[in-house]
Amino acid sequence: MVRWIDHRLPIFTFMKHELNDYPTPRNLSYWWNFGSLAGIMLVIMIVTGIFLAMEYTPQVNDAFDSVERIRRDVNYGWLIQYLHMNGASFFFIVTYIHIFRGLYYGSYKEPRELLWMLGLVILLLMMATAFMGYVLPWGQMSFWGATVITNLFSAIPVVGQKIVTWLWGGFAVDNPTLNRFYALHYLLPFVIVGVVMLHLIALHQHGSNNPLGIDRKTPQDSIPFHPYYTIKDMFGLFAFLIVYAIFVFFMPDALGDPQNYIQANPLQTPPEIVPEWYFLPFYAILRSVPNILFIPSKLAGVLCLFGAIGILFFLPWLDTSRVRSARFRPIYKWVFWLLVIDVAVLGDCGAHRPEGWYIFAGRMATLYYFVHFLILMPLIGWFERPRPLPTSIATTVMKRSSGSLAAASPVGKS
Amino acid sequence: MATTAQPSPASAPAHEGETRRDFIQIAATALVGVGATIAAWPFIDSMNPARDTLAAGAPVDIDVSKIQPGQQIVVLWRSRPIFIMNRTPDELKRLQEAQDTSLLSDPDSKALQQPEYAKNWHRSIKPEYLVLVGICTHLGCIPIAKPDPGSVEPNWPGGYFCPCHGSKYDLAGRVFAGVPAPLNLPVPPHNFVSDKVIRVGENPPGSTFDLASVEQL
Amino acid sequence: MMRTSAVALAGAVAFLALATIAVAQDEGTPPLPKQKWSFAGPFGTYDRAALQRGFGVYQNVCENCHELGLIHFGDLGADGPGGGIGYNEEQVKAIAAASAKQYPDTDDSGQPIQRPGRPTDTPLPLNYDNVKQAKALFGTAPPDLSLIVKAREGGADYVYAFLSGFSEDKNKDRSGAPYYNEYFPGHNVAMPPPPLAGNDVPGVKATADEERRDVVTFLSWASEPTMEDRKRTGIKVLIFLIATTGVLYFAKRQIWASLH
Numbered sequence: 001m002v003r004w005i006d007h008r009l010p011i012f013t014f015m016k017h018e019l020n021d022y023p024t025p026r027n028l029s030y031w032w033n034f035g036s037l038a039g040i041m042l043v044i045m046i047v048t049g050i051f052l053a054m055e056y057t058p059q060v061n062d063a064f065d066s067v068e069r070i071r072r073d074v075n076y077g078w079l080i081q082y083l084h085m086n087g088a089s090f091f092f093i094v095t096y097i098h099i100f101r102g103l104y105y106g107s108y109k110e111p112r113e114l115l116w117m118l119g120l121v122i123l124l125l126m127m128a129t130a131f132m133g134y135v136l137p138w139g140q141m142s143f144w145g146a147t148v149i150t151n152l153f154s155a156i157p158v159v160g161q162k163i164v165t166w167l168w169g170g171f172a173v174d175n176p177t178l179n180r181f182y183a184l185h186y187l188l189p190f191v192i193v194g195v196v197m198l199h200l201i202a203l204h205q206h207g208s209n210n211p212l213g214i215d216r217k218t219p220q221d222s223i224p225f226h227p228y229y230t231i232k233d234m235f236g237l238f239a240f241l242i243v244y245a246i247f248v249f250f251m252p253d254a255l256g257d258p259q260n261y262i263q264a265n266p267l268q269t270p271p272e273i274v275p276e277w278y279f280l281p282f283y284a285i286l287r288s289v290p291n292i293l294f295i296p297s298k299l300a301g302v303l304c305l306f307g308a309i310g311i312l313f314f315l316p317w318l319d320t321s322r323v324r325s326a327r328f329r330p331i332y333k334w335v336f337w338l339l340v341i342d343v344a345v346l347g348d349c350g351a352h353r354p355e356g357w358y359i360f361a362g363r364m365a366t367l368y369y370f371v372h373f374l375i376l377m378p379l380i381g382w383f384e385r386p387r388p389l390p391t392s393i394a395t396t397v398m399k400r401s402s403g404s405l406a407a408a409s410p411v412g413k414s
Numbered sequence: 415m416a417t418t419a420q421p422s423p424a425s426a427p428a429h430e431g432e433t434r435r436d437f438i439q440i441a442a443t444a445l446v447g448v449g450a451t452i453a454a455w456p457f458i459d460s461m462n463p464a465r466d467t468l469a470a471g472a473p474v475d476i477d478v479s480k481i482q483p484g485q486q487i488v489v490l491w492r493s494r495p496i497f498i499m500n501r502t503p504d505e506l507k508r509l510q511e512a513q514d515t516s517l518l519s520d521p522d523s524k525a526l527q528q529p530e531y532a533k534n535w536h537r538s539i540k541p542e543y544l545v546l547v548g549i550c551t552h553l554g555c556i557p558i559a560k561p562d563p564g565s566v567e568p569n570w571p572g573g574y575f576c577p578c579h580g581s582k583y584d585l586a587g588r589v590f591a592g593v594p595a596p597l598n599l600p601v602p603p604h605n606f607v608s609d610k611v612i613r614v615g616e617n618p619p620g621s622t623f624d625l626a627s628v629e630q631l
Numbered sequence: 632m633m634r635t636s637a638v639a640l641a642g643a644v645a646f647l648a649l650a651t652i653a654v655a656q657d658e659g660t661p662p663l664p665k666q667k668w669s670f671a672g673p674f675g676t677y678d679r680a681a682l683q684r685g686f687g688v689y690q691n692v693c694e695n696c697h698e699l700g701l702i703h704f705g706d707l708g709a710d711g712p713g714g715g716i717g718y719n720e721e722q723v724k725a726i727a728a729a730s731a732k733q734y735p736d737t738d739d740s741g742q743p744i745q746r747p748g749r750p751t752d753t754p755l756p757l758n759y760d761n762v763k764q765a766k767a768l769f770g771t772a773p774p775d776l777s778l779i780v781k782a783r784e785g786g787a788d789y790v791y792a793f794l795s796g797f798s799e800d801k802n803k804d805r806s807g808a809p810y811y812n813e814y815f816p817g818h819n820v821a822m823p824p825p826p827l828a829g830n831d832v833p834g835v836k837a838t839a840d841e842e843r844r845d846v847v848t849f850l851s852w853a854s855e856p857t858m859e860d861r862k863r864t865g866i867k868v869l870i871f872l873i874a875t876t877g878v879l880y881f882a883k884r885q886i887w888a889s890l891h
Contacts, residue, residue, distance in 0.1 A: 026890065051457050055464075068701050068778070071857065072712040073465040076456035078857040079864070223890065231886050234446065235879040242872045249865025250673050253781065261782035261854075262774070271816070442882040445875040465712060469705055469751065 023222035024229055025210035027393050033236035034098035041091040046189050048084040058182035060175045063138035064263040082252040088130050089255045090244050092278035104336055106324030107209040113316040115202040120312055122195050129188040132181040139260030144273045146173045155299040213325025220394035280350030281343050287354050288362035311373045320381030328387040332380050342368050473615030486559045491614045495548035495556055505585050506541050519591045520598055528601035529623035537586040545604045546587045550576040551630050552595035600628045660814050663788045676859050677852050679717035685849025687832035688842045692825050695757045701777035702853050705750030712856035723750050732757055770808055770821045780854040791847045797824035
């Protein structure tokens with residue numbers, strides 16, 4: 001039976017090759033679980049989203065009430081809604097950790113540049129999807145967040161305002177906007193699924209990177225994906241689900257904004273307009289940039305916002321080091337943590353009004369972010385003396401398991 | 415499997431190790447499988463009618479005192495048309511005539527299309543008041559009330575005529591033989607809460623008839 | 632490596648913590664005193680008696696000016712979300728019909744009429760018929776209270792503090808709005824101090840503070856009637872997840888033991 005199907009559509013051979021026998025480095029740490037976690041979160045978001053879509057009404061007078069109806073009247077509606085709401089946050093948590101893993105271990109370097117860029121495309125699609133999804137409950141933050149962000153496009157010279165009107169479908173964020181955001185919010189996750197498949201194909205071309213950053217050379221360097229990484233991914237998944245469940249069941253509103261429990265009122269702006277936490281660093285960058293030469297600060301902010309992600313596309317070339325993993329890069333290791341702190345600072349600035357100390361901090365953090373990628377990465381790559389690389393993955397693993405604490409023996413050039 | 419440094423122990427402890435290994439792995443698979451199955455239920459149940467939908471399907475009280483003999487009103491209950499007809503004594507007499515009943519498919523209402531308290535020659539609680547679900551059992555159109563004899567065709571005893579494909583029912587909603595519709599018009603749960611008020615959607619005390627149990631709506 | 636992972640995790644948690652306190656205390660309002668609520672914590676439940684008293688306070692005091700658009704009378708009964716607040720079908724019908732305001736409807740000939748409340752209706756504010764009237768009367772429309780506990784930073788603690796934060800002394804020199812409130816951001820609020828003097832519910836002896844607690848309990852329920860379902864399900868889910876994670880951990884160790 002299996003052979004009959006496989007002969008006509010080799011799905012079983014494919015699965016055996018890509019999921020079962022697929023050779024994976026034997027030394028992957030738990031930081032490598034986050035890719036599969038992101039995939040699972042995508043599935044959870046799509047499933048919960050489809051069931052929510054069965055009950056939701058994308059009309060300005062009914063949207064807010066339809067969400068409350070889901071929470072109160074639909075069987076288990078409260079559960080599906082909280083899973084979806086918190087799922088967005090957790091999707092971003094695992095994706096950000098996954099990205100920072102890539103930054104630390106040089107997973108973006110040759111031959112994985114395209115893999116990295118596809119990942120960035122997924123990130124951009126996720127951000128668009130999340131932004132539009134947040135508008136759908138039609139709360140105060142939904143409406144005013146949409147107003148602020150869509151207004152950004154008016155910064156584009158000449159055609160800016162026309163583009164904004166085109167996006168809105170009217171004179172302001174209103175029913176046409178809500179309807180089209182709903183249609184696109186339903187569509188984009190499936191586009192993400194497509195790009196994820198490309199991402200996985202690119203991954204399987206050369207296989208996963210590993211904490212040592214060196215290529216697999218001998219068969220002893222790899223182990224089959226099943227059962228080793230299937231069980232490890234399962235374990236990681238359930239450990240992650242515990243944290244997810246704690247938020248969904250015991251603090252479902254902790255990551256959200258109370259203002260969004262008030263129905264959108266176009267005549268009353270909330271005292272603070274704050275995006276969801278996963279957009280805070282970008283929000284800080286957007287607001288930090290002053291007038292630069294002839295570029296007004298609004299346009300400069302928008303350019304820096306997109307530039308912050310755009311710059312990541314060039315990372316494989318900005319990073320001039322020939323060593324992948326930060327384990328063997330003593331200077332870069334510290335600089336990486338500085339970046340993490342910088343992003344945290346940016347996030348904090350995004351959460352507060354741009355007043356007083358926050359203005360200065362936001363500007364310094366934004367400047368540092370670009371300095372990190374444009375100046376520090378190339379320079380460190382050139383001038384750093386990396387620690388000697390180990391011979392192979394297998395030897396490092398053997399050494400570790402036999403109790404030796406000595407550093408990997410230097411064997412010629414890396 | 416990689417070889418270990420020590421020589422393999424005797425077969426009995428090794429077998430024990432294997433059963434322990436199998437047990438944990440079976441337990442793991444079972445737990446994950448059970449979890450996934452239980453996790454599916456909230457999603458499936460969310461598609462069942464929601465609380466407010468069920469509340470909107472609550473029984474409705476109809477005051478029948480204003481219906482003249484020979485007249486019918488149509489009310490909406492659970493989004494379906496409900497016929498309430500006040501039958502004249504003449505019409506009731508005709509219902510029992512053999513001339514009429516010989517033309518019918520199911521004159522004794524053998525098919526489960528009505529509650530047990532409507533399984534009689536007048537298919538209702540009180541003979542004067544007929545309560546029917548006004549949906550043709552053929553393909554779902556709403557039949558037209560034609561109580562006057564001869565108003566549809568010669569020898570027409572009075573009843574309902576469905577304009578879509580020509581199905582015919584008598585004044586108790588029983589279907590004629592030889593028409594597209596296979597079954598009598600269903601009778602919904604109903605109860606007289608007072609002399610002139612019918613509550614559609616509720617059974618008289620002692621009955622547990624559920625409209626979903628009929629052969630076909 | 633483990634140390635840096637731990638540092639990373641700590642940093643991430645710190646960042647999240649900062650982000651969740653996004654808009655901290657502002658404009659000189661004192662910190663909210665923490666209250667004890669029966670529904671707080673992972674094992675919290677609603678006290679049905681308090682809910683019913685709180686609903687009574689709501690009807691006699693708050694309903695004058697506020698709407699409760701998301702709670703239908705039927706929701707208070709056993710068929711309601713989360714099982715309602717403990718009334719049966721008869722009581723629900725009586726409460727609906729006894730609603731002080733009549734409901735606009737049309738009769739069978741299409742003429743506009745006023746009729747008593749039904750379980751599918753929501754409580755109507757007594758002092759005005761529509762939002763424009765409300766704005767004209769009060770300056771701003773009183774907010775709908777269905778989600779008030781979720782819509783305010785500080786939740787139930789805030790609403791309780793707000794209700795007890797009016798000050799007769801500070802209002803002596805004013806005649807009318809705005810009124811002084813200790814905990815309202817900016818201290819000037821259009822809402823007059825509600826007459827929660829105790830004994831606002833016929834047949835229920837209570838102090839003003841008890842009435843405040845009861846009405847906040849009721850409003851918390853109104854914001855999330857399904858909270859008890861949520862927490863109960865959560866305990867079961869967590870026990871299952873922790874157990875399964877444990878088993879999976881041992882399975883992982885076992886499978887990996889076959890490698891060096």
